[in-house]
Amino acid sequence: MFRIKKFGWLFTISFIAVLAMNLLAGYGRFDHAIAQQSGGNPEKLTMVTSADYPPYEFRDTATGKNDIIGFDIDIAKKIAEELNFELEIRDTDFNGIIPALQSRRADFAMAGMTPTEERKKNVDFSEIYYEAKNTIVSQTGSNLKTPEDLAGKKIGVQLGSIQEKEAGKIAEKVQGVTVKPLNKTSELIQEIKANRIDAAIIEDTIAKGFVASNPDLEFNTLPNPEEAAGSAIAFPKGSERVDDFNRVLKEMKDSGEIDKLITKWFENQGKEESTGNATSSAASNSNFPLAAIMPSIPYIIDGIRVTLLFTALSALLGFIWGTILSLFKISTIKPLTWFANVYTSIFRGTPLLLQIAIVYYATPQLTGYDIPALLAGVITFTLNSGAYISETIRGGILAVDKGQREAALSLGVPYKPMMSDIILPQAIKNILPALVNESIALLKDSALVSTIGVADLLRRAQIVGAEKYIYFEPLLFAGIVYYLMVMSLTWGGYALERKLQRSS
Known part of the structure; x- marks a missing residue:
């Protein structure tokens, strides 16, 4: 020795x-988002999310900032303000959210997550604060409109998402359906464009943005599943904060605050994307292949x-x-x-x-x-x-x-x-x-x-x-x-x- x-x-x-x-x-710590404070020394609560899911949560990189913004973030900040706690936001992959809650690395999670029965065995959920629908995203002209149209097709889903479970149900009912899970929705889009999968099941609000940016893609809405699809806040099992969060969510629904945020992020955002993506498409068709991401290059560097x-x-x-x-x-x-x-x-x-x-x-x-x-x-x-x-x-x-x-x-x-x-x-x-x-x-x-x-x-x-x-x-x-x-x-x-x- x-x-x-x-x-x-x-x-x-x-x-x-x-x-x-x-x-x-x-270095290496997650990005912080501090909620408004109303005097005193408010308790700090940590929220975990996957900031690659616009308009729910994403980063506005073109501004040079590193802040996480989106529909879920605005709701979380409002809840933090009402309950008087300091909000810290941590970013991770979507399939790492539940492990983060189980290991008590976070106090709650917001990531467009649907409270399925399987997830409820591992974490607790608030009431649903936004309902959404699933869509089939595929190449333009593929005519994949119903689950039956997916017979013999390979479909992609985000790993750990409600769409993965929906795809599993389709595979059980429709012959020849192969399901391919990937980590991110953006990877699903790239797989479709590369002809490695025939389609992907993606939430409608997300699908609209991808289709607006990729004119060679289309989407068709699936019928509502038997299990209600919608977004809820996830908590570690046995959390005492569920009732307080539910109370604030109900107040936001009754006052119309949720509807205002829906308009801001899903309706108005869609109009902005149409305009912005037209510019982006024009840039993408220019001689310089990286023109579409030029404003965000400093953020990457x-x-x-x-x-x-x-x-x-x-x-x-x-x-x-x-x-x-x-x-x-x-x-x-x-x-x-x-x-x-x-x-x-x-x-x-x-x-x-x-x-x-x-x-x-x-x-x-x-x-x-x-x-x-x-x-x-x-x-x-x-x-x-x-x-x-x-x-x-x-x-x-x-x-x-x-x-x-x-x-x-x-x-x-x-x-x-x-x-x-x-x-x-x-x-x-x-x-x-x-x-x-x-x-x-x-x-x-x-x-x-x-x-x-x-x-x-x-x-x-x-x-x-x-x-x-x-x-x-x-x-x-x-x-x-x-x-x-x-x-x-x-x-x-x-x-x-x-x-x-x-x-x-």
Whole structure:
């Protein structure tokens, strides 16, 4: 253990620094929306949503702001004002909303969510505050108007949505229907346009926006399902806040406040989209393929800071942890060797996305600490990357000529300075290309943290796509930025490698 003390202290200090950085600087925390306050120190309540579902909740990226706006947000702010609490809004994927409530990461959720019987087993719901209908969205001229028309077709739905359940019922009644769940409605639209699915079942208010932006698409309303479709507020099981929220919702309905918001976001918004999308379509048909997202490009670019911060911290800590594990593996102390080998087997044998979800959602349940999303990502990538890097470093150490070690020992050089001053520098120089490759993999895999709500480069591109009802252009721009960052890292690795070769 003494032989690795130096590296252990370095890891500990670095980890504390990362923790302090995340807690003090606030990187990786979710966006905040503060409700109006009426004196005193109101209680803070956290709302979780999926801000890629306009006009319910989305980001107005063209203004350069990072605020989440929409129909649900206005209702939440009104409830916060009436009940005198401070509102904090957290953004995540739709299929992560119920886990966030179950792990008590949020006090309530609003995301156009329908209170199905299956969901009621896991969370509580308010009364329905808005009723909607399901539609079949397909390519223009496909004539897919009824469930029977979907016979033999492949249809897409958003994972975890009420539409997924509706599609399942259709598949049971209509022969040959195949259901394909995807994470986001914008992905469904892209699948239709790419002819990978024949149609998608999407809520009517959302379908209108997509069809307005994509003239090659059409939608047809489905008959009302047996189970009433509508939006309600979700709460953790056993929440004491349901009655208070229901009271405010009833007051908003009786006063006409809900109707005003419906007009604002669904009727007036639709008119604005028609005008705005005409301009967007004209821009899309111009010679410059990214013209449609030009106003939102600064918003996407701002995600580079988060992506680079995440990659730098993960690479640094992963290297330190990997070095410690590699020393464990070549140690003569059997328990350390056993631990390092088992550890590497576990982290190389399970999906990285699963590891992120476990660290992010399980930490509050096990420790009571509401871990920030970026910190959860850094910890996960450090633990995962360390497993891979440890094998690379171990191989580099074993590749150093044994004569180097024997010469050092014959001269009476202690183990610690021998490793830090003689063996490790040579090993790192030999494995530098592999370390650069690992850093490149970290940079690209950093996009996985978007699944837990970190507003990195990919997440921001997806948000812009949802806001503008287009998908290809923002992802194309994000791909270009990722490529430029990877090429810069590659060239930097080549330069460092040449420098080390000249100095040898």
